Amino acid sequence: MAAGSKSEATRRRLVEAATEQFRDQGFDRTTMRGIAAAAGVSVGNAYYYFSSKDAIVAELYRSLQDQHRSAALPQLREGHNLGEHLRVILQTNLDVLAPYHSLGHQFLKTAALPVPPGTRKSSTPADAEQVGRGKSIAVYRQAVQAARPQPPLAVRDDLPELLWLVQMGVTLFWVYDSSPGQVRSRRLVTNTAPLVAKLVILSRLPVVRNIVEDVVKLLRGARADD
Amino acid sequence: MAAGSKSEATRRRLVEAATEQFRDQGFDRTTMRGIAAAAGVSVGNAYYYFSSKDAIVAELYRSLQDQHRSAALPQLREGHNLGEHLRVILQTNLDVLAPYHSLGHQFLKTAALPVPPGTRKSSTPADAEQVGRGKSIAVYRQAVQAARPQPPLAVRDDLPELLWLVQMGVTLFWVYDSSPGQVRSRRLVTNTAPLVAKLVILSRLPVVRNIVEDVVKLLRGARADD
DNA sequence: TCACATTTCTGAACGTGTTCAAAAATGTGC
DNA sequence: GCACATTTTTGAACACGTTCAGAAATGTGA
Numbered sequence: 001m002a003a004g005s006k007s008e009a010t011r012r013r014l015v016e017a018a019t020e021q022f023r024d025q026g027f028d029r030t031t032m033r034g035i036a037a038a039a040g041v042s043v044g045n046a047y048y049y050f051s052s053k054d055a056i057v058a059e060l061y062r063s064l065q066d067q068h069r070s071a072a073l074p075q076l077r078e079g080h081n082l083g084e085h086l087r088v089i090l091q092t093n094l095d096v097l098a099p100y101h102s103l104g105h106q107f108l109k110t111a112a113l114p115v116p117p118g119t120r121k122s123s124t125p126a127d128a129e130q131v132g133r134g135k136s137i138a139v140y141r142q143a144v145q146a147a148r149p150q151p152p153l154a155v156r157d158d159l160p161e162l163l164w165l166v167q168m169g170v171t172l173f174w175v176y177d178s179s180p181g182q183v184r185s186r187r188l189v190t191n192t193a194p195l196v197a198k199l200v201i202l203s204r205l206p207v208v209r210n211i212v213e214d215v216v217k218l219l220r221g222a223r224a225d226d
Numbered sequence: 227m228a229a230g231s232k233s234e235a236t237r238r239r240l241v242e243a244a245t246e247q248f249r250d251q252g253f254d255r256t257t258m259r260g261i262a263a264a265a266g267v268s269v270g271n272a273y274y275y276f277s278s279k280d281a282i283v284a285e286l287y288r289s290l291q292d293q294h295r296s297a298a299l300p301q302l303r304e305g306h307n308l309g310e311h312l313r314v315i316l317q318t319n320l321d322v323l324a325p326y327h328s329l330g331h332q333f334l335k336t337a338a339l340p341v342p343p344g345t346r347k348s349s350t351p352a353d354a355e356q357v358g359r360g361k362s363i364a365v366y367r368q369a370v371q372a373a374r375p376q377p378p379l380a381v382r383d384d385l386p387e388l389l390w391l392v393q394m395g396v397t398l399f400w401v402y403d404s405s406p407g408q409v410r411s412r413r414l415v416t417n418t419a420p421l422v423a424k425l426v427i428l429s430r431l432p433v434v435r436n437i438v439e440d441v442v443k444l445l446r447g448a449r450a451d452d
Numbered sequence: 453t454c455a456c457a458t459t460t461c462t463g464a465a466c467g468t469g470t471t472c473a474a475a476a477a478t479g480t481g482c
Numbered sequence: 483g484c485a486c487a488t489t490t491t492t493g494a495a496c497a498c499g500t501t502c503a504g505a506a507a508t509g510t511g512a
Contacts, residue, residue, distance in 0.1 A: 006460085006507095006508090007459075007460070010460080010461090031497080031498065031499085032498080032499060032500080033497090033498080033499090041460095041461070041462090042461065042462045042463065043462085043463080043499090043500085044461070044462055044463070044464095044500090044501080044502080045460075045461050045462070047499090047500070047501080048459090048460065048461070049460095051500095052499080052500080053499065053500090105335060109331060113402045172398075173448065176339045184448055184449075184450070187447060187448065187450075188444070188447070188448045191443075191444050191447055191448075192444060195440050195441070195444060198437075198440070199437060202433060202437070205433060207428060207431060207433060207434060208433060208434070208437075211424075211425060211428070211434075214421050214424070215421070217417075218414070218417050218418060218421060221413060221414070221417055222399065222410055222413065222414045222417075223410075224410070224413075232477095232478085232490085233489075233490070236490085236491095257467080257468065257469085258468080258469060258470080259467090259468085259469095267490095267491070267492090268491060268492045268493065269469090269470085269492090269493080270470090270471080270472080270491070270492060270493070270494095271490075271491050271492070273469090273470070273471080274489090274490065274491070277470095278469080278470075279469065279470090453512100454511105454512085455510100455511095455512090456509105456510085456511090457508105457509080457510075457511105458507100458508080458509070458510090459506105459507080459508070459509080460505105460506080460507065460508080461504105461505080461506070461507080462503105462504085462505070462506085463502105463503105463504100463505105464501105464502095464503100465500105465501085465502085465503105466499105466500085466501075466502100467498105467499095467500090467501105468497100468498080468499080468500095469496105469497095469498085469499105470495100470496085470497090470498100471494105471495080471496075471497105472492105472493100472494090472495085472496100473492105473493105473494100473495105474491105474492085474493100475490105475491080475492070475493100476489105476490080476491065476492085477488100477489080477490065477491080478487105478488080478489065478490080479486100479487085479488070479489080480485100480486085480487075480488090481484105481485095481486090481487105482483100482484085482485095
């Protein structure tokens with residue numbers, strides 16, 4: 001067997017126990033002692049694999065992001081329009097996240113949003129950004145590429161990142177959506193997708209295109225590193 | 227003296243001690259024991275006045291919102307254009323929040339965003355919304371009213387709420403802005419204000435107005451109560 | 453097999469937010 | 483002033499996330 005497979009097994013048991021308890025009892029009622037017990041190890045040992053309770057949540061979020069990608073990508077069939085693609089991706093996102101709605105706030109805190117100030121690791125220059133941002137944008141790049149009709153050239157390059165921002169917004173809404181089953185978030189997706197698609201089409205008009213360009217510039221300026 | 231003035235004094239001492247420690251040491255390093263000690267009372271007594279550490283943060287946020295209103299309103303001089311007003315309000319907001327940047331995430335969690343699902347108090351039908359939402363929107367109503375030239379009639383009614391949403395977005399950005407002194411948030415404000423103002427002017431054009439109307443409908447639909 | 457280094461694991465201990473029974477202080481009707 | 487209810491205060495106690503010194507298990511080279 002591969003070296004460290006025993007270690008990997010322990011780690012996997014911890015993740016599985018944690019995932020189950022997070023899903024069934026939410027964040028607060030899930031304790032490190034409970035996770036460790038369910039995984040058959042001591043508390044201290046859980047901390048050998050995960051530096052904090054939040055770190056386990058972050059791992060869970062990463063895994064959900066992967067599930068989302070795997071579920072969404074095969075549905076991006078060539079020839080559908082952009083609105084359809086956007087709707088599918090956003091809905092799949094909510095589907096995957098749904099069982100963990102009570103963890104939503106932790107997802108934001110520990111993974112979805114930029115690193116909170118004060119905590120840094122200066123490893124490689126390519127530092128850790130929001131979890132899965134790059135990969136998520138890649139999904140939208142695929143969605144844009146496969147869409148028929150093709151979005152106007154003027155916005156095509158920036159579109160994947162903008163659509164990812166829309167996803168972030170929807171996810172933010174979902175996190176704080178207290179409606180039963182988060183119906184309101186589902187409705188938001190239903191309504192947002194065609195609206196965004198319409199907006200993309202309209203960006204052929206100079207007025208709209210200029211606005212979009214301004215917004216893109218605004219976001220770039222906000223991201224600039226000094 | 228008014229009845230309960232001794233009690234109010236204790237409460238005030240707690241708030242002052244907490245505010246100072248939150249400002250100087252941030253959220254985590256401020257302890258309930260520390261707050262209680264600085265206020266000259268026991269831990270348990272602090273919980274007689276505030277049901278949790280978060281509740282003190284919520285109170286602080288409420289007070290900062292009031293400060294923001296008091297500082298922003300007198301600057302809304304008749305005759306300035308909407309972009310100026312928006313810039314002033316947003317900048318004042320960051321000015322007031324600045325000393326408490328390390329509390330930003332708590333602000334979001336406990337006050338700025340809608341109540342997290344699962345926690346409810348069924349008092350009066352008019353339930354507690356986001357802290358100060360109504361009052362904040364009133365500031366923007368005033369800003370719109372005093373602006374010259376007046377925004378197009380088509381969007382004038384919805385504008386205050388939309389501008390408040392912009393403020394929420396900027397605040398969200400600020401919370402997770404790790405640039406020194408949150409310069410990026412300041413720049414975001416500088417760039418956002420004129421862009422929004424330009425957009426408002428453009429909403430005279432049918433295309434743009436329709437988009438804005440669609441967005442408003444979208445947000446109303448998301449807020450609807452089933 | 454042995455000696456030693458590294459990885460994995462343990463459980464007690466610390467400081468935290470929060471709760472609670474009961475004490476002290478204050479108010480109220482007479 | 484006195485009995486009693488109410489408000490205010492106390493400090494011990496609980497469960498939690500996290501840390502840590504060291505024990506056990508596993509790997510490594512001879």
